[in-house]
Amino acid sequence: MSDCLFCKIVAGGIPAKRLYEDELCLAFADISPQAPVHVLVIPKEHVASMAHTTAEHAGLLGHLAAAAARIALEQGLEKGYRIVINTGEDGGQTVDHLHLHVLGGRPMGWPPG
Template identity: 60%
Template sequence: MHDPNCLFCKIIAGQIPSKKVYEDEEIFAFHDIHPWAPVHFLMVPRLHIPSMAQVTPEHAGLLGRMLALAPRLALEQGCNPYPEGGFRIVANTGLEGGQEIHHLHMHVIGGPRPWLKG
């Protein structure tokens, strides 16, 4: 299922260009167009889920795969290894949670203290 009006669905479909980090049958990852840190990419499910608020138990496997994949992609994209290095995973949910695109996505942000920007 996808939403023909969704920006991220269009990116996944190749209708809008992106700098791809990773893709498989269920997950698509690409660089953020306004990075907050030296490493900043988004991980999105190919399935259109508007936000974390719509996640159900049937999505547990998908979300688990996304979280399990994030450390490998973070290292491949240039994050320093744990424990001195590291990264953040952020999933904004709803307008009050700072979500701008209503397609579930996780920001993977790394580098020297990137969250000091806000």
């Protein structure tokens, strides 16, 4: 999608601190971190949000989750981390491209938000 911020990052049109990349996804440091480690994991394919996924996306969603776990370990988060997917305006989603937040490096409180 030509006007999507994350699609532009995937295409290399906007710089990002890339931490992991494979054929299906890209992970990069969040520019407004909410924890000492805050990485975004996005599919290279444009999917607007979790609300736009179907059963056909099951493999992609599993791949994103596995990539997030790998990245967490690579970032030294052996003591634990949180993976968050915000969906829609009330869910706190600010970029209309599915993305997983990997947060860690400090204790996470509950309830969130």
